[in-house]
Amino acid sequence: MHRQVSASEIAEFEYCSVEWYFSKNGYPRGGQGTGRMAKGTAMHRSVAAKHAAAGKWITTGIAGMIIISLLLVLFLL
DSSP, rough: OOOOOOOOHHHHHHOOOHHHHHHTTTTOOOOOHHHHHHHHHHHHHHHHHHHHHHHHHHHHHHHHHHHHHHHHHHHHO
16 A cells, blocks of 8 residues: 655655654654754854855955055056
8 A cells, every 4th residue: 555745745844854754753852953953054054154254254365365466467568
């Protein structure tokens, strides 16, 4: 006997197969795991923000070096 699988169930499995397995086998959701997930999400956002800020500084520095190089070439001509 085959059981039908819905599109939303496939999406749940694709998102996180472990969470899908636990939900299908009666494991409760929430509690300590939810708190750890919230902390992990906050940490990932913090790291992403720091990397974005560093990328802006690098871009600004490279643009500055290009401008200085062009001015130096123009001055030496």
